[in-house]
Amino acid sequence: MSGLLVAGTTSDAGKSLVTAALCRWLARRGVRVAPFKSQNMSNNSMVCADGAEIGRAQWLQARAARVEPEAAMNPVLLKPGSDRRSHVVALGKPFGTLEAGEYATGRAGLAEIAFDTFAALRTRFDVVLCEGAGSPAEINLRAGDYVNMGLARRFGLPVVVVGDIDRGGVMAAMFGTLALLSKEDQALVSGWLVNKFRGDVGLLRPGLETLEKLTGRDVFGVLPWLDQVWIDSEDALAAAGWGASGGSLRVAVVRFPRASNATDVDALAAEPGVSVALTADPDTVRSADVVILPGSRATVDDLAWLRARGLADAVRSRAEAGRPVLGICGGYQMLAAEIEDDVESGAGTVPGLGLLPTRVTFGADKVLARPSGEWRGQSVEAYEIHHGTVTATGPAESFLDGYRRGAVWGTMWHGAFENDGFRRAWLGEVADWSPAEGAPGFGTLRESMLDRLADAVEEHVDTVALWRLIENGADGGLPFVPPGA
Secondary structure: OEEEEEEEOOOOOOHHHHHHHHHHHHHHOOOOEEEEOOEEEOOOEEEOOOOOEEEHHHHHHHHHHOOOOOHHHOOEEEEEEEOOEEEEEEOOEEEEEEEHHHHHHHHHHHHHHHHHHHHHHOOOOOEEEEEOOOOOOOHHHOOOOOOOHHHHHHHOOOEEEEEEHHHOOHHHHHHHHHHOOOHHHHOOEEEEEEEEEOOOHHHOHHHHHHHHHHHOOEEEEEEEOOOOOOOOOOOOOOOOOOOOOOOOEEEEEEOOOOEEOHHHHHHHHOOOOEEEEEEOOHHHHHHOOEEEEOEEOOHHHHHHHHHHOOHHHHHHHHHHOOOOEEEEOHHHHHOOOEEEEOOOOOOEEEEOOOOOOEEEEEEEEEEEEOOEEEEOOEEEEOEEEEEEEEEEOOOOEEEOOEEEEOOEEEEOOEOHHHOHHHHHHHHHHHHOOOOOOOOOOHHHHHHHHHHHHHHHHHHHEOHHHHHHHHHHOOOOOOOOOOOOO
């Protein structure tokens, strides 16, 4: 087995995207490759075919690698419920709750789960491509690290560091990252990948040559800025890749502080003629053609935020006017008449928005499922991740195992909009909208995007040198860059 750790100078440097690109590049070469991330912190997750929950980015990377996603690809998932508390998923199943102050002591056990899982995974694949988290030079987190250099040291993995040049300061970030690592860790850092470059790469060449001279490590390539490319993000409502901003159908997605599974609206944003806006503005909610309340990791807390911002009144006013509102999972729960929550927030019983005749009860058991069904003759495959259960308290039309009353729709099903027939039929019913003739399906667009990423690797990266690194590991003669740490 061979492997590589894709680290980054910062969060959002492009580690997830580069890892997906490399997975597809290797898969196209006939290499049996798997993605891996020891620990992901994200409220965007996915349910695998066997019912295991993993980070959405690793699910997409597995799709890029053309292998079945599984729990071993993301053995530890932290899902923030507040600034100081996270729900822990280990090997795809609920593992408990971790307060911020408990992380230092609790991570040793999580690290062993991750290490054991990686050791087993690498026996089943030719190559395992590991994605780091944040930056490997976060020296306050070095003790007990098992996702960046701690993983690389344990298994002797070579490391490539990705830097986002679009932010500026990429040379300093790369040099500084290396200089803050210990001598042992520096010996594994084998080169650089510059990401999101716009312009003439020739103008960048002198800087790259200086970086190589100062660090003694090669720049493997400069990846260009790619339009119309998105990745199933670790971060809630990260919409940098959405491109249909000029669409005539305006969809407003409420930006909850603890939004989860915001990838539900990616398929809408990719639909020609549809414009998706993330918003916390009541006027935008009132004026949009369609409003979506997405999932939430903290339903009661986000509902309180909705009220405090004047958004609850905006949602009610449009519902009363017969203008469509859709709630998904946590957003659906908010539409209820009443929410009983002694589990997630401990708030007890609180009133919902009262737009659907339903009652929500939170319990300790977590639902992880892959439901399927039909609506208006259109097949729908989806997934569920939730604690609360919804029961009807009055008459309402059934809708994807949820309910609809008037212009208000609700479902616990994530991923429904990825079904092309359903997405277009639903938009046609609620907004009198028709798809563009010959518009590609969402799955086709996703596959095309992954191939574009691999094309960029083949065109702009020294793949011969990179493959040599993956096969042979780090060069034992890499120089130490002081001061180290």
